[in-house]
Amino acid sequence: MHGTATITPSTALRTIPRDQHTISRKDISPNALRVLYRLRDAGFQAYLVGGAVRDLLVGGHPKDFDVATDATPEQVRQQFRNCRLIGRRFRLAHVVFGREIIEVATFRANVDDGSGDREMDNGRLVRDNVYGTVEDDAVRRDFTANALYYAIDDFSVRDYVGGFEDTMARRLKLIGDPEQRYREDPVRMLRAVRLAAKLNFEIDADTAAPIAPLAPLLAEAAPARLFEEILKLFLSGHSVASFEGLERFGLLKVLFPETAAALASNRSGALRRMVLAGLAGTDQRVANDEPVSPAFLFALLLWPAYCRALMGLQAQGVHAEEAQRRAADRVTLHQLNTVALPRRFSLPMQEIWLLQTRFGNRQRKRVMRLLSHPRFRAAFDFLVLRLAASPEHAEDVAFWREAQTQSGEELAVALGVAPAADAIIDEDAPPSKRRRRRRRRSTAASPE
Template sequence: MQADNSSFHTSLRVIPRDQHNVSRKEISPNALRVLYRLRDSGFGAFLVGGAVRDILVGGHPKDFDVATDATPEQVKGLFRNCRLIGRRFRLAHVVYGREIIEVATFRANIDDGSGDRETDTGGRLVRDNVYGSIEDDAVRRDFTANALYYAVEDFSVRDYVGGFEDVQNRLMRLIGDPETRYREDPVRMLRAVRLAAKLGFEIEAATAAPIPHLAPLLADAAPARLFEECLKLFLSGHAVESFLGLERFGLLSALLPESAAALKSNRSGALRRMVLEGLKGTDARVANDEPVSPAFLFALLLWPAYCRDLMGLQAQGVHTAEAQRRAADRVTLHQLSTIALPRRFSLPMQEIWLLQSRFQQRQRKRVFRLLSHPRFRAAFDFLSLRMAASDEHAADVEFWREAQQHPGELLAHQEAHAHLDDEEGGEDRAPRKRRRRRRGAPTASE
C-alpha cells in the first residue's frame, strides 16, 4: 500500500521574520553557504525539517538539512566537496570537514513515470526518487512540525501543512492518514515517541490512536535500522521520557519483547525502578557531555530479560555459572532477531552481566584480578545501579568502592580483623555454619 497524500489540503502560510525566532545566528555557516550558492545559481533552496523546528522551540540544532529544486546531479555540479549517496533516497552530501550538510531534492507523492519509485508487497517504500514541487515535498514529509521551510531570500518561514501552529501548540501530528503512513514506514511510530520526548510535545490524538495495534509491524523493520533508532531514543538526553512513551503506546514489547515481558511479571516493580534509574543517569551523562556506552545501555535494557532467564534456568537445576552463560547467550540471540546489536557491544554487555557474581568474592587474588579487569568500572557502575532494585547489594558496593581507592589497606584491615576474630574465639568457639549463597542469582526483589 503506497501512501497517497495528493488529496491532502495544503495552504501556504508565510511567517515573516518579525513573527518567528529563526535567526541566521542559530544556523551553521556551512548550511548558509549551501543555501546562498544554490539561490545565487537560480535554484530554490530552504533550510528544512528538524533544524527549523528545534530553533522555533528554543533549541540549538547540530544537524542542518537543505531542500531544493535542484537535482542531486545539479547540486554535485555546484560543489566540489559533494558526494551523492543513497538508493532509497538519492541525496547530496556537501562535506565541510566533519560537518555534512544534507541536500535533498523536493520529492513528490505521485509517480508520473518520470521518477524512480518502488514499494514492496507490504506497502513499504524501498526506493523513492520522484521529484516534484515544494508543495509536493511538504506533503510527503512525516510530521507537520518537520515540514517548515526557512527561506534565506526574505528570512521567512513557509508553512504548507499547519506545522507552525502545531509547533506553537507543541503537538506531533502526522501528515495524511496515520495508519497508512505507519504501514508505509513502521519506524515512524518510534520517531513519534522520540520526537515527542525530545521536544516535550504531545502526540496528537489521531496520530497516536493506531500505534498500539500497529506496533507489531516493527518486526518487519530492518534490525540494523532499529538499532540506530534505539541509540537515538536512549542516547539523545531524553531516555526516560522515551522509555515511558514506548510503554504508553505498546511499543516496548515490540522493540524489547523479552524485557517487556519480564518487567510485566516483576510484581514488585524493582526491575522497572532500576531501568528508569539507569536511564535517568544516562540522561545526566548526556547533559554533561559525558560518554555513554551502547554496551552499558543494552546491559540495562536487557537486564530484566537476563534475570528472568537466569532464574528459570536455575529453577531447572542448571548450575549457576552455566545458567549465567546460557541466559546471557539466549537473551542476546533472541534480541538480535529484532535489533541488530553489533558484537562490539553485545560481548561487553554480557561481560557486565557475568561479572556481577564476582563482586561477592573477597579473596585477595580475586579482588586484584577483578580490579584489573577491563570491564570492571562498567560492571561496578552496574552493581551500584542495582541498588535501585534492592539494597542488599549495599555491602558489596561499599567494599568495592573502598577497594578501588585503597585496595592493599582494605584487604590488610580485613585480614587483621579475621585473625582477631579467630583468636577471640579460641578452641571453645563453635564453628559457624555458613549458608551458601547462590552467586549471581538475582534476588526475588529483582
C-alpha cells in the same frame, strides 16, 4: 488507494514573516547559509528545512542543518566541489565542510510517475527519487512540525500543512492518514515517540491512535535499522521519556519482548525502577557531554530479561555458573531476532552481567583480579545501579568503592589477611589457564 503513498492534505501556503517568528541567522550554521546562498545565486530554490527549523522555533539548538531545493543531486554537485552523492533508495547530496555535513535533498513528489524511481512494496516506500515542487515535498514529509521551510530571501517561514501552529502548540501530528503513513514505514512509530520525548511535544490523538494496533509491524523492520533507532531513542538525552513512551504505546514489547515480559511479572516494580534509574543516569551523562557505551545501555535494557531467564534455569536445577552463561547467551540470541546487536556490544554486555556475581567474593586474589579486569568499572557502575532495585547490594557497593582507592596493603588489611609476599606478582599475573568454578551462590538472579 491502499498500498500507495498518495496523500492529499490541503497545501495552502502560509508565510510567517520575520517579525512573527524567533529564527535568526546567527543561530544557523554558517555552512548551511553558504549552501543556501550559493544555490539561490545559481538560480535554484533552496530552503532550510525540517528538524532545524522546528527546533529553532521552540528555542532549541539543532546540531544538523538540512537543505531542500529544486536542484537535482547532480546539479547540487556541480555547485560544490566538496559534495558527494549518496543513497540509492533516497538519493541525496552531502556538502562536506570539515566535520560538518550539510545534507541537501531535492524536492520529492508524492506520485509515481512510472519511471521506476518511486517504488512501493506491500505498502512500504522502498525507493523515492521522483522529484517535484516544494508543495509536493511538504506533504510527503512525516510530521507537520518537520515540514516547515525557512527562506533566506525574506527570512520568512513557509508552512504548507499547518506545521507552524502545531509546533507552537508543541503538538506532533502526522501528515495524511496516520495508519497509512505507519504502514509505509513502521519506524515512524518510533520516530513519533522519540520526537515527542526529545521536544516535550504531545502526540496528536489521531496520530497516536494506530500505534498500539500497528506496533507488531515493527518486527518486520530491518534489525540493523532498529538497532540504530534504539541508539537514537536512548542516547539522545531523553531516554527516560522515550522508555515511558515505548511502554505507553505498546512498542516496548515488540522491541524488547523478554524485557517487557520480565517487567510485567516483577510485581515489586524493582526491575523497572532500576531501568529508569539507569536511563536517568544515561541522560545525565549525555547532558554532561560524557560518553555512553551501547554495551552498558543494552546491559541495562536487557537485565530484566537476563534475571528472569537466570531464575528459570536455576529453578530447573542448573548449576549457578552454567545458568548465568546460558541465560546471557539465550537472552542475547533471542534479542537478535528483533535488533541487530553487534558482537562488539553484546560480548561486553554479557561480561557486565557475569561479573555481578563476583562482587560478593572477598578472597584477596579474586578481589585483585576483579579490580584489574578491563570491564570492572562498567560492572561496578552497574552494581551501583542495582541499588535502585534492592538495598541488599549496599555492602558490596561500599566495599568496592573503597577498594578502588586503596593500595594492595590497605586492601589486605581491609580483607583481614596479611599482605602476601608475592602480591605484585599475583596482581599482574594473567588468570590461570585452567578455568575455576567461580562462586557457589549467585546474586545476579535476585528478583530485584
